[in-house]
Amino acid sequence: MNRDLEALIKAFITMHECRLSERPHYLAEYETLPENALRGSTGVSREKVTELIRRRAAAFVKAQSRPPSLPPRA
Secondary structure (H helix, E strand, O other): OOHHHHHHHHHHHHHHHOOHHHHHHHHHHHHHHHHHHHOOOOOOOHHHHHHHHHHHHHHHHHHHOOOOOOOOOO
């Protein structure tokens, strides 16, 4: 995975999982990252990047979660 994309995903997740009092700090940090990622790209809008990050963050969180334990065989 691209370093910039991974940083965006982690910042997005952190922003949504932090305490409400800490959110302005993490929101400011998150909003600077897409600008850095978009500098080298042409034809990609900030809205497309944000949508991509939302989808990837959901997949990332799902992949990091542990599967439910299965009951023992009878």
